[in-house]
Amino acid sequence: MKLLVKAPAKINLSLDVLYKREDGFHELEMVMTTVDLADRVELELIKDDRIIIQSQTRFVPDDERNLAYKAAKILKDKFNINTGVSISIEKHIPVAAGLAGGSSDAAAVLRGMNKLWDLGLSIDELAKIGAEIGSDVSFCVYGGTALAKGRGEVITPLPPPPNCWVVLSKPSIGVSTGEVYEHLDVNTVNHPSTQSMVRAIHNGDYESMCNNLGNVLESVTLTRYPEVKNLKEDMKRFGADAVLMSGSGPTVFGLVQHDSRMQRLYNGLRGYCNQVYAVRILGKKNELL
Known part of the structure; x- marks a missing residue:
C-alpha cells in the first residue's frame, strides 16, 4: 500500500527569542505560516522490519539522522510495529534553508504512517509526538498559520494571513x-x-x-x-x-x-x-x- 503526502515549507512572519532556558533550549515566540512550496513524501509499507529512506538529493541523509526516519522510528517503537516502511522524498524545498523542509518531511511521515499503520491518533497526539523529533515538527503537523511558543511545540492556531x-x-x-x-x-x-x-x-x-x-x-x-x-x-x-x-x-x-x-x-x-x-x-x- 502506498500513500503520497505533501510536506509544505514554512516561513516565519515573526521570530522572537525571549531567553535561554535551563534545559539549554531557547524560549521562542514565533508566528509561522505554510507556503505552497512542498516536498513530496511517498510512503510504502514493506514486510521487512526496517525503515528505508530514498532521495535524489545528495544532502539528504538516508539514515537515522533524517527527521523523516526518526518520525517512522518513533511510531514503530511506541506502538510495537513489526513491519517496515519505504520513504521516498522528492525534495523541492531547499535543504538547510530556514524553511523547515526536514521538519515538514517528518510531519508528513507522522500523518501518513498514522493512516497506513492504522494507529488512530488525533492530530494533537501526532503534534505531541512531533515535539520529540524537532522544534518545528509540531507546527508542521498542524500546518496553516500559528503562534508557536516554548521550543516551538506550544501551538495556538491563527486564521490565514492576508492573501499575497x-x-x-x-x-x-x-x-x-x-x-x-x-x-x-x-x-x-x-x-x-x-x-x-x-x-x-x-x-x-x-x-x-x-x-x-x-x-x-x-x-x-x-x-x-x-x-x-x-x-x-x-x-x-x-x-x-x-x-x-x-x-x-x-x-x-x-x-x-x-x-x-x-x-x-x-x-x-x-x-x-x-x-x-x-x-x-x-x-x-x-x-x-
Whole structure:
C-alpha cells in the first residue's frame, strides 16, 4: 500500500527569542505560516522490519539522522510495529534553508504512517509526538498559520494571513543554526512585537503584517553572512513590500500583492540567484489523512 503526502515549507512572519532556558533550549515566540512550496513524501509499507529512506538529493541523509526516519522510528517503537516502511522524498524545498523542509518531511511521515499503520491518533497526539523529533515538527503537523511558543511545540492556531505572493530566495551558502543562536544576545536586540503580528493576521491587515515582520536572528546572520544582508537590500530595491529572513537563514522572502510586482521581483532575483520561488501562502490547517 502506498500513500503520497505533501510536506509544505514554512516561513516565519515573526521570530522572537525571549531567553535561554535551563534545559539549554531557547524560549521562542514565533508566528509561522505554510507556503505552497512542498516536498513530496511517498510512503510504502514493506514486510521487512526496517525503515528505508530514498532521495535524489545528495544532502539528504538516508539514515537515522533524517527527521523523516526518526518520525517512522518513533511510531514503530511506541506502538510495537513489526513491519517496515519505504520513504521516498522528492525534495523541492531547499535543504538547510530556514524553511523547515526536514521538519515538514517528518510531519508528513507522522500523518501518513498514522493512516497506513492504522494507529488512530488525533492530530494533537501526532503534534505531541512531533515535539520529540524537532522544534518545528509540531507546527508542521498542524500546518496553516500559528503562534508557536516554548521550543516551538506550544501551538495556538491563527486564521490565514492576508492573501499575497511570497517570493523566496536562498543564496548559495549554508548557515549553522547552532552558531546563530550561540552568538545571539537577547538583551541587546530589537524584539519584534509578536502580538502586533497576531493582531494584523486576525484583522486581515496586509499593511500591518508587512510593518510587523521581524526576526531577532537577523541580528546575527546578517552580520556574519553579508550575502543575506545584500539579498534583503536587493529584494527591497526590486519592489517587495516587506522583506525578512526565515528562521536562522539563509533564505530571505519578500511579500508583494500584485502579480506585476511579483514578476519584477522574481525576475530580478533570478538574474543572479539560482534558488528563487514565487509561491502563495497556504493558510489553512492540515486535516487527518
